[in-house]
Amino acid sequence: MRNPMTTLKSNTPKKRSPPGRIKIMKALTTLLKKKDFHSITTAGIAAQAGITEGLIYKYFTDKKGLLYEVLKEHFESFLKGIEQNIKAEDSSLARLSIIIETTIASYAGNRVFARILLLEVRNSPDYFNCAAYGLVKIYAATILEIILQGQALGEINTDVDPHVFRQVILGAMEHACLGEVLFGSRMNTKQVSEKICRILFKGVQSS
Amino acid sequence: MRNPMTTLKSNTPKKRSPPGRIKIMKALTTLLKKKDFHSITTAGIAAQAGITEGLIYKYFTDKKGLLYEVLKEHFESFLKGIEQNIKAEDSSLARLSIIIETTIASYAGNRVFARILLLEVRNSPDYFNCAAYGLVKIYAATILEIILQGQALGEINTDVDPHVFRQVILGAMEHACLGEVLFGSRMNTKQVSEKICRILFKGVQSS
């Protein structure tokens, strides 16, 4: 069984970006810290970036295309972080723990990233065709992979539906972070992650 | 311990709405089945309702205000359904099962409602001040209440953090329904609910 994330490297050709392009992406990132995407205007982006509106369309197909590009960049470094962390572990539950903790920490440490992913992009149908969503699929596939491994190795109960389990994991993490994104409330990411794992792994029912 | 939902009744004095108002709300509900809120125009609403655009602003402060009002109505009947269903049960886990199943069935059977709640409104800050969100809070409070009761009665392990558990429940449900909302895929709600409960109650770790 191969880790879906090993495909990653080939996806990242990395030509040096022209300065204007970088400024624009940074500007959107900055603005997303304060406002939601919809109330950010191209004029606003241009002003923040110190360039003209026209230039945005030199580097990006679209306002949304720009968003996806920003998201992709964030997601790439996010995935890289996860990839490195789970290499060390060998039990599948330990790997899931790592993924959960890393994900929550990423969301918490990068509110823009979380906001885009959890609130902004899901509305638009074309998001699901963009490069960033491709990375999300890799991420999700990785989780499923680990679950299946866990069941194969007898670490995870086989009467658990792996897809539903994945959904529970994803949902739990997202919801845990929603408060941060929406209200700016702070949480102890390590603690919350552990509490989630406690519930998911051992269940809540007293024996 | 009182059920937070008992406050509900007093909130609903319901003066007879004028016909135009009703038409407008129905029109929006209808339109939301086809398009997302943002691409629905007041002109479209008026046309669908068979009234004039101006009338919308007689009865609602805003296009958004209208949305919140529609949402509130949906949520009210949704809450009422839950309230009745959980009355019959006495164990707290059984109650949670009921809530999970009813919620998922509601989301699935009422994609409009789900789409609004999961995707549309969270973006706007003023949603969190609207009446509909008030009901969401009641709903969330009810879940927390049940969890605490479960711990008090020894049905739920006391080393489980009740707030995190609630988040896991909410997240799991939402994520389970996201596929339906986003891609229109169908699921067996009863089965999915049971699988979720299986995971949350007993955990995934093989003993």
Add this chain to the structure above:
Amino acid sequence: MRNPMTTLKSNTPKKRSPPGRIKIMKALTTLLKKKDFHSITTAGIAAQAGITEGLIYKYFTDKKGLLYEVLKEHFESFLKGIEQNIKAEDSSLARLSIIIETTIASYAGNRVFARILLLEVRNSPDYFNCAAYGLVKIYAATILEIILQGQALGEINTDVDPHVFRQVILGAMEHACLGEVLFGSRMNTKQVSEKICRILFKGVQSS
């Protein structure tokens, strides 16, 4: 030479107004203390009056018609005040003094009246056909009358153009009151009136 204001009485049939009508006029008066006419809506008037928008059109042809009616009422009592005051005086300059003082005091003591007259109505061509403007003409005619009398009696220099003199008087008074209307600043009406008369009667040039 007749005083043009003696025509006044016949203009005022004074049927007892129905309560709704009175409420509406009071409401507009109240609102004019805070906002300018243009930003006052019929909805706002109805709300303030505690009646429904429809009723306004039972008693007044128009939103503007209502304004003119309010103005007329104010103007009638204003004219009555002047009429009484000037009776006592016999020199024409004394009469002009009285008119100036009374007018300024009226403006100052009734900002709504001043606001309507100096700012609101002049914009609309149909104002010059309304009953209130008829009263304004009476008022202006009275001033001219007095000036002519003054010249006939040798009290006012005959090389003074009576029409221009009237304009100077009207303009001086209006401008003196504009500050009050626009900025809400207070002034000593008696003193200002005297200063104006001092200038108009004796001139500014040092001899």
Add this chain to the structure above:
Amino acid sequence: MRNPMTTLKSNTPKKRSPPGRIKIMKALTTLLKKKDFHSITTAGIAAQAGITEGLIYKYFTDKKGLLYEVLKEHFESFLKGIEQNIKAEDSSLARLSIIIETTIASYAGNRVFARILLLEVRNSPDYFNCAAYGLVKIYAATILEIILQGQALGEINTDVDPHVFRQVILGAMEHACLGEVLFGSRMNTKQVSEKICRILFKGVQSS
């Protein structure tokens, strides 16, 4: 004692305006000759200017903002005219005569300008914060300055209140022009100015 109008020059750096901006301002000026500001629509302005409505909002914050800008331009050239004319004179009464005559001639020769100033803008509170009103204040300050100089030099009686005198001047001029603005009646500006000066300088009282 410095002339307040000398500040003027530094206020006018005048970067070359883009053609669209110029067209828009010209268009409004043209339209104001026929209609009052309130019944001029942005659509009308755009049509007249041969540009699109949107462009108006690129260059001006607002429809009102545009009006104030137009007003400012008119006022600037008006002030410049006065400035030059009064340089030649040395007696303060002569200077006031010049100002009165130039002002009345300006109003009469430029009904748009007069209409805006005397009728349109005074209603809106934000006018008093705009650049155009700043120029009005300079103009008013200039008049006061001259009066004070006149008193210092013994040309104007010191028992005349300078502020009230200024108000009388301003009011007299405005009222004299009101007829033109409101009814389109023509007057002999030179003659009227002289008559006003006659009254203000020598008084009306026969000696």
Add this chain to the structure above:
DNA sequence: GATGAATGAGTTTTCATTCAT
């Protein structure tokens, strides 16, 4: 690599006014 000028379609919103009851 970047600018500046301009577009144009669309959208919400505002309000005076009417009329049946």
Add this chain to the structure above:
DNA sequence: AATGAATGAAAACTCATTCAT
């Protein structure tokens, strides 16, 4: 004498996007 429901026409403003230079 008054209400409540509804109208309709216009009007201001927004913004992503294009393109010549």
